[in-house]
Amino acid sequence: KAGVTQTPRYLIKTRGQQVTLSCSPISGHRSVSWYQQTPGQGLQFLFEYFSETQRNKGNFPGRFSGRQFSNSRSEMNVSTLELGDSALYLCASTLTAGAYNEQFFGPGTRLTVL
Amino acid sequence: SQKIEQNSEALNIQEGKTATLTCNYTNYSPAYLQWYRQDPGRGPVFLLLIRENEKEKRKERLKVTFDTTLKQSLFHITASQPADSATYLCALFGSGNTGKLIFGQGTTLQVKP
Numbered sequence: 001k002a003g004v005t006q007t008p009r010y011l012i013k014t015r016g017q018q019v020t021l022s023c024s025p026i027s028g029h030r031s032v033s034w035y036q037q038t039p040g041q042g043l044q045f046l047f048e049y050f051s052e053t054q055r056n057k058g059n060f061p062g063r064f065s066g067r068q069f070s071n072s073r074s075e076m077n078v079s080t081l082e083l084g085d086s087a088l089y090l091c092a093s094t095l096t097a098g099a100y101n102e103q104f105f106g107p108g109t110r111l112t113v114l
Numbered sequence: 115s116q117k118i119e120q121n122s123e124a125l126n127i128q129e130g131k132t133a134t135l136t137c138n139y140t141n142y143s144p145a146y147l148q149w150y151r152q153d154p155g156r157g158p159v160f161l162l163l164i165r166e167n168e169k170e171k172r173k174e175r176l177k178v179t180f181d182t183t184l185k186q187s188l189f190h191i192t193a194s195q196p197a198d199s200a201t202y203l204c205a206l207f208g209s210g211n212t213g214k215l216i217f218g219q220g221t222t223l224q225v226k227p
Contacts, residue, residue, distance in 0.1 A: 043220075100163070103150075
């Protein structure tokens with residue numbers, strides 16, 4: 001069974017631009033969560049989607065948004081990029097909704113904002 | 115405020131010894147606690163989940179304890195090997211089915227041959 005895939009793996013953008021990251025969950029998994037990981041703040045929860053609905057949201061500004069499609073694939077978007085948005089963005093999938101479930105993480109997208 | 119604390123300093127031990135990592139939390143009432151392993155440049159990998167009504171969980175060389183009175187979880191790796199060298203993250207799931215999974219900063223373990 002293929003694992004969670006994320007594209008692109010690496011991205012370089014400049015301040016003010018916007019970016020869209022993609023995540024394909026494990027086949028059959030219907031829940032996708034997104035996390036931001038930085039050396040200073042560690043792994044921080046962004047949002048969780050299940051059946052195309054956002055179930056939960058972390059404490060991030062409205063510039064961070066996401067969506068989930070009917071095939072469970074998910075995208076997250078960051079608009080008006082800031083230097084502080086440079087991070088590893090991880091998505092994780094679970095079979096059903098509920099963060100208590102084992103999270104299967106993808107390899108992440110490394111975003112660098114210049 | 116809610117806080118999860120893991121040893122920020124790296125833990126260095128000799129191969130064959132038992133590694134013990136600590137996860138302390140305050141102002142949480144977690145229903146579940148999970149441990150993950152993360153290697154450089156990769157996503158975390160799930161290791162173990164323990165529920166609030168479980169005191170201990172084992173999986174091969176791994177053992178996790180969960181003390182809701184002390185608000186602490188201990189993660190043990192027995193007979194450690196250099197391949198166990200990685201960063202280990204604890205994560206708490208709060209109450210309610212729509213709770214978030216909150217991660218600690220992680221502890222880096224270095225096992226020397």
